[in-house]
Amino acid sequence: MSRDAAPARPPSQDAPPFPHADAELAGLAKAWFEHLAGERRVAALTLEAYSRDLRQFLAFAAVHFGAPVSAATLCGLSSGDLRAFLASRRETGVGSRSLLRQLAGLRSFTRYLERNGKPQSAAFAAVRAPKAARRLPKPLTAASARAVASVEARAGDDRPAWVLARDAAVLGLLYGAGLRISEALAIRRSEAPVGERDALRVVGKGRKTREVPVIAPVRRGVEAYLALCPYPLPPERHLFVGARGGPLSPRVIQLAVERLRGALGLPDSATPHALRHSFATHLLGRGGDLRTIQELLGHASLSTTQIYTAVDSSRLIEAYRAAHPRGR
Incomplete structure (x- = not known):
């Protein structure tokens, strides 16, 4: 196999x-x-x-x-x-x-x-359902997230070049557009964000549709994959395909990130979904508006998006304690 x-x-x-x-x-x-x-x-x-x-x-x-x-x-x-x-x-x-x-x-x-x-x-x-503590997402650093979504980080990997480009393009959509892995793998060839097409219409959880912008580096990653892909991709087919030309499995992308964890020295919390968390956290850290981030992520409730304020606050506190003369 x-x-x-x-x-x-x-x-x-x-x-x-x-x-x-x-x-x-x-x-x-x-x-x-x-x-x-x-x-x-x-x-x-x-x-x-x-x-x-x-x-x-x-x-x-x-x-x-x-x-x-x-x-x-x-x-x-x-x-x-x-x-x-x-x-x-x-x-x-x-x-x-x-x-x-x-x-x-x-x-x-x-x-x-x-x-x-x-x-x-x-x-x-x-029966009352047990209350579960809300787990905070664990984002990657900006440098680590960029590395995971780049082809260059895969130097030395003996898989075909088009497969490496494909994995980087999928992960680029997760970090650069905040997509869920299922949303990225559902994109059809006719919807590919390439050239002047700088937005994607995404159908997320609950069949809720949203439009997300796709920045130039992410579009270039998709274009690089398309230039190398050995399979014909008519408009109605999935954009991302597996080694035999069929629809790409999410597990393949999860395994690709597992390989990178060892190569880049990343923690076990570095997963494909962590890239979506990183997208939201880094936007918030750069002054992004919570309502806008909510729309980009496709969250039905603002309270779901607000978990990222706790993540960002904790990072600020850590930075304060590390940098302030009286913080230690």
Whole structure:
């Protein structure tokens, strides 16, 4: 397999049966995953997490109730049953964010059961979701972000030149335009920001559309990739392709950044998404307006964007303590 190959099939296609559910519920669970993967087009990693979460809950419930779990068992759950499950997960060291995701997945499954004729359990509405501490993003320095998004930082990499140019162009869009990796990989050839085209129309989370400017260095990076790409790219095709000419997998870009972490001496927090954080933090540090940054990032709420004020303030405090004569 090529080093640039896409990840394996979604877990829903080859997952084992649900051993702690009865035959009816196991069939409904399988149908739910097929619905998520097909109609909802849920990401493979999310499917994997939901599959693991549901199995963990069913394993707990089978012991808790002393019998294989049925749809009737789920419908009859009490808030105490659900709190007992959350407490058992806490005892294994699971954090609030994982519990929030697990509750969201279980709610989604019970809603699916309701749409298929099963009564909805009132327990999920009665149990308060655990509060998760808001993690501050970890931006790269401006110099590190520029290096990650440049071809020059890849000197000595034995992959084809067009692949190195492609990776740099994708990461350039993340840092230079604040795109999510999924947004960058969804760009069609006809939408490529090249030449005089200095803006992109992006469809982000919740199908919300926004327009973002694309600065000249980023456009030049895309043009360099297009000049080297060995595959024909008609207007309707994805702009960025994998080693065999198919759509590029996000995992390929994640691996490219992992390689650069070692070469550039960057921390584990240096990821593709950290470039989007760096875009926002560096704009704010240069006097960017929060409302403008909100629009550029495609955040539905200004409160989401405001986490960057905390990041910027902490950096200012660190600089003050390091530089002021009385700061030590």
